[in-house]
Structure formats: structure tokens, C-alpha cells
Amino acid sequence: MARLATTTLLILGAALCGHAASALGAPLPYMLGPLALTALVATLIPHRLPEGYLFPPALRLTFIAVIGLMIGAQVTPALFDNAGRLGVSAAALALFVVVAMAVNYAIFRRLGGYDPATAFYAGAPGGLYESIAMGEATDADLPRLMLQQFMRIILVVTALPVGLSLWLGGPVGSSAGLSFAGGAVPWQALPWLVIAGAAGLALGRALRLPAGQITGPMAVAAALSLSGLGHLDVPQWLVNAAQVVIGAALGMRFTGIGPAMILRGAGLSVLSVSTMLLLAAGIATLLRPALGEHFDVLLISFAPGGVTEMALIALSLEANPAFVTLHHILRILITVLGIGLSGRVLKRRL
Template identity: 70%
Template sequence: MRHLITTLGLLGLSTASGGLAQIIGVPLPFMLGPLAVSALVATVLPHRLPVGYGFPKHLRLAFIAIIGLMIGAQVTPALFTEAHDFIYSFAALTVFVALAHGMGYAIFRRLGGYDPVTAFYASTPGGLYESIALGEAAGADMTRLMLQQFLRVIVVVTAVPIGLSLWLGAPVGSSAGMTLARADVPWSDLPVIAIAGLAGLGLGHLLRLPAGQLTGPMALAAVLSLTGVIGLDIPQWLVNMAQMVLGTALGMRFTGLNPAMILRGAGLSVVSVAMMLALGGGFAFVLHRITAEPVDVLLISFAPGGVTEMALVALSLNANPAFVTLHHIYRILLTVLGLGLITRLRERRL
């Protein structure tokens, strides 16, 4: 019961912080507001949380599925007219992953003083859970590895919308009224949305898709959209709730961590992410000249955040979320395949 009350209390704080963030014009307010408040609770008031408390995974999965459905519903035949440009962006992503990982390793090894194994798995530009699992098996410092991987996602999710707002000179995303959701979806559509979400989660698990909790529902909604069987419209209030839940879940990752370690890790993460974003920005400007795809869409496609979180950024910015998500799935596949290969080579050498 105490865990349930704590979860409801956190969601209440998230609702208030999301509303406040929207009022003051913060980009992606319904994610960044709850993220900041829940991170504050996790680091300053961890003694107020019940013993062994963790934000409910099933609640997070349910709302990730909602985001997946919304992205999949944007997949139309028009997306495939751009397929000939994917060869350029995918080739650039392949180079980006290798360069970003190598430069990140140098930062954590030389600037952070991490041991080689921890620095290697902490510097991956994707594959959060795979990096943690393989790093643990290889003997990495798990506290530092988990901290850096979660901070990578959080810094990217925070920096990208704020950076784009500063670059464009005006608020972007939902704080500027951008949305792909609808405000007039009838309540009678909610059972259909729930069934589609559950079916999509099952599909992702059955097929073992990368980031299956997102890509399973996305694939199902895409098929429904392309075949014209049914059109899935997600209400705006449900999208806002999804952002609040995911922001709260991210912030609660800091529970129990030493504040000094968090600050040091945050400094290293800012340097690492700045390097990756600068590298991705360079690729984005070059690809813009080749493909005519908007620079902001390409930048988000290269940003080394989590698939779900970056999909939310794309949704908020009205920046072709299906295009962005396809590139993030490819980035994560590349990262995980590279990690697996290097891990096996290392094991053979040892």
C-alpha cells in the first residue's frame, strides 16, 4: 500500500511540475518537469521513500506502448518515398556510432579516470540495457556504468529540445503548441487503444524486437495504418500522461546514489553528450544538403538518447517521428552488434 501511495504522490508532483513547466515555456514540459522533480526527490529525499521502492515497470511499459502506437500511426506510404535517402543517412549513422563510441571512451578513460572496461561500456551511444548487461559480465564498475548510461539519456532528452529552442529563437515542441495527438478522441476509442497496446507489447516480446516495448506497438500500428484496417488516434491528454510517467521513471533512476558521484558523472556526461551532439550535428548539416531532410529531424535522428525518449522529442517537435525512430533502431542495432562482437573477441583473447 505504501508503494502505491508513493507512486500516486510522485505522479501528482509530476502533474503539477509538468503544468508549471508548460506555463513557463520549457520545451517538452510534460517530460522535463516531472524528470526534474522526481530526480530531486530521489537524490534529496530518498529517506522518504519506502524501503525497496522502485517506480512500477508495468506502468512505464504501458505508456511506452502508447507512444509506440502513436508513432506507428504516422507511418504512411509517403514515408517510403524517402527510402532512397536512407542509404545516405544509415551509412552516416554507421560512421557516427564508431566515432562517437571511440571519442566517448577517450573522455571516460582520460578525463574521468575510469578503468578500460567501465569506460568502454559507459561510452556506448545506444543500447542502454545491453551495455549494462554486457558490462556487468565483463566486470565493469556497475554503479558508474549505470549512472553514465542513464545520464546519457537524460542529458540528451534535456539538451536537444532546449538547444533547438535557443537555436530557433522560440520555444519548440508542446510548449509551442506542436502535437500529433488529437484533443477530440472519444472515450469509446480507449478500449481499442488498450487492446492494440497490449497486442503490440506481445508482438515485440514474441519477435524479440529491439526496444520491443516501443517497436512492437509501433509495428502493429504501422501495419494497421498502411492497410487502412483501422486508424489509431491517441488523445492529447494520454500523450501528456505518457510523458509524465516516463519523465518520472527516468528521474527515479537516481534513487540511493551519492550526490557527489552524480555531479561528477553529470559533468562527464555533459562533455560526452556535447561531443556526440556536435558530431551528429555535423552529419545532419551534410545530410541536409544531400537529402533535403530538415536539419532538426536529422539531428534528432543522430542524438544518442533512448528510442522512446527521442521518439517523444520528435513527436513534440512534429519532426517525422517514424523517420527518427527508424534511425534510432538502426543506431541501437549497430551498437549492440558491435558490443557483442567486441565482447566475444575480448573473451577469446582472455
């Protein structure tokens, strides 16, 4: 009972923090707000938790599938209208991922002093959940790995919207009240979401997909959308609930991380993220004539932030959100496949 009561209190507190962060206009409020709360609990008062307490993994897994369904539902035929332009972008994204991982590995390995597995997965420029899951399986230093991956997300989704908001003179992204979730989704649609999520989890497990808990549901939702069999609309309240649970669960994994580690990780992340944003800006400048898009649209297409937040920024700019979404889905897929294949080699060597 003590564990159930603890989980309930953590989720309720996380939901309140998410609502407060949303009211303040913070990016990814329903994930970063809960994450901040539970990370503070895990680092400052872990002795208040039941002995050996772990956030229920089945609960986290269920809501990760919800995010996978939402992302997969954005894969529509319109994303593939210009195959030639897509090929150029895919090649540029592959180059971005390779260069970013090489630079990040050097930063975390040489400057941070991390072990090879931790430096490798901490340097992944995408696939937040995937890199954490694969790193855990390779016995990476999970607190440091999580710290660097979350710092990447926090810095990108904070700095980019704020910078663009100052440049454009108005709010962009989720702070502008925009969302990709379905608005008035009828309750009758919820059983189909449950079926699709369960099928996606089973698919990811059966095919041993990298981070199948999210890529499996993504694949099912994308297949339904592209085939014309149906489109899954995920209601906003369910997306918010998923982010609250995921943020709360991941924040609890910061147990054992002290202020000194956080400050050191923040310094390494500033260097890493700055390098990746400069790389993204350089690629955006080079690709602008070939792709016929504005620099700011290409910049957010290559920025190593969250899929939803980057696409919402594009929506704020009255750009093509499908174009931006596709780039980030491709970046995540390239990164996940890359670290999945390379990680197996790394695991054997270690």
C-alpha cells in the same frame, strides 16, 4: 498500502511538476518535470520512502508501450516517397551512430573512468529506454548510465530549441504548443489502443526484440499505418500521462546518486553532446546539396534528441515533419540494433 500511497503521491506530484514545466514552456515538460521531482526525492530524501521501495515496473511498462504506439503511428507511406534520398540518409545515419558511439565511449571510458559496459551504453546516441534496459542486463553502473543518457536528452532538447528560437526569433518545438498526439480522439478508440499495445508487448517478448516494450508496440502501430488497415491516434492526455509515469519511474532510479556524480556527469555530457552536435552539423552541411533540404532541418534530423521534440521543432519551422521523424526513427533503430548486437558480444567478453 504504504507502497501504493507512495506511488500515488509520486505520480500526483510528478503530474503537477509536468504541468508547471509545460506552463513555463520547457521542452519535454511532462517527462523532464516529473523526472526532476522524483530524482530529487531519490537523491535527497530516500530515507522518507518505504524500505526497499521500487516504482511499479508493470505500470512503467504499460506506459512505455503508449509512447511506442505514438511513435509507430508516425510511420506512414509518405515517409518513403523518395527512396533514393532515404538511402543516402540511412547511410549517413549509420555513419553518425558509429562515430558518435566511438567518440562517446572514449569520453566516458578514458575521461570519465567508467567501466566498459557503462561507457558503451552511456555513449548510445539514441534509444534512451533501450540503452538503459540493455545496460542493466549487462550489469552496467545503472545510476551513471541513466545520468548520462538523461543528460544527453536534456542538453539536446534544451539547447537546440532554445538556440533555434533565438535564431528564428520565435518559440519552436513543444514550447510552441505543438504535438503529434491526436486531438479529439473518441473514447471508443481507447480499446483499440489497449489491444495494439498488448499485441506489441507480446510481439516484442516473443521475438525478443531489443527493448521490446517500446519496439514491439512501435512495430504494430507502424504495420497498421503502412498496411492501411488503420491508424492509431493517441490522445494528448494519454501521451502526457505516459510521460509523467515514465519520467517519475526513471527519476526514482537516481537513488544513490550524489551531487558530485551529477556535476561530473554534466561535464562529460556537455563534451559528448557538443561533439555529437558538431558531427550532426558537419553531416548536415555535406548532405544539403544532395538532399535539397535547409541546413536547420538537416541539423535537427541528425541531432541526438528525442523523436517527438525534434519532429515538433520541424513542425515549428514549417519543414517536413515526416522527413525529420523518419530520420529519428532510423537513428533509434540503427542504434538499438547496433547496441543489441554489439552488446551481446560485450556481455560474453565481460
